[in-house]
Amino acid sequence: MGRPTRVTNDIRRLRFGQGEMTQAELAERVGVSRQTIIAIEQSRYSPSLEMAFQIAHVFGVALDDVFHYPTKSAEESQ
Amino acid sequence: MSYEEKGQWVYLASTTIAYGAYLVLMLGGAGTTPLPEIDYQPVLLWAIGASIAGSILGRIAIEIIRPSDLHRGDVRDRDIGRFGEYVAGIILGIGMVGPFILALAEFDHFWIANAIYLVFVVQTVVGAVIKLIAYRRGF
Numbered sequence: 001m002g003r004p005t006r007v008t009n010d011i012r013r014l015r016f017g018q019g020e021m022t023q024a025e026l027a028e029r030v031g032v033s034r035q036t037i038i039a040i041e042q043s044r045y046s047p048s049l050e051m052a053f054q055i056a057h058v059f060g061v062a063l064d065d066v067f068h069y070p071t072k073s074a075e076e077s078q
Numbered sequence: 079m080s081y082e083e084k085g086q087w088v089y090l091a092s093t094t095i096a097y098g099a100y101l102v103l104m105l106g107g108a109g110t111t112p113l114p115e116i117d118y119q120p121v122l123l124w125a126i127g128a129s130i131a132g133s134i135l136g137r138i139a140i141e142i143i144r145p146s147d148l149h150r151g152d153v154r155d156r157d158i159g160r161f162g163e164y165v166a167g168i169i170l171g172i173g174m175v176g177p178f179i180l181a182l183a184e185f186d187h188f189w190i191a192n193a194i195y196l197v198f199v200v201q202t203v204v205g206a207v208i209k210l211i212a213y214r215r216g217f
Binding site for chain 2: 005045
């Protein structure tokens, strides 16, 4: 089974950029379980738009600095 | 493993164990008696009761042994729950055709009650397995 979502993210990089924030800390600030943060980081779960904004707000960055979706041209060039 | 995922494992285990025990006790006690003449009702009711009690007590026991960091479902749990229940609902709807036909054909209550119980077990097992796959492989 392949990845269930094509949405990729930089949460791991952003966490380490924020003083090595743990998954548990991020989960607490967003109001979800640590397992949900792990699933999002590993692209096993595509978060709702609201949760995506919440995660971006925790890092103080724009939504597309956290989450990415491949464009057709990017996929074709791969 | 999240609080809700642990709950699904417990639910799956208690349902299958209770149904397995029911079959063993019911069929084991039958001997040479024809199945429709078995006094199955007390065993069936005890099995359902034990399944419910097992789910509750099992969940409490697991939280004592391995406490979860969050004791409520979050948005991912709700998404997975809806997905699993949707598929389980289809299984239930299709499966209930069996007992319905048995009732229309005026089969003995034994067969109708057992068919209904089997459908409930199958829909529970399928629903729980689908949710657990979604937890493990992604959703």
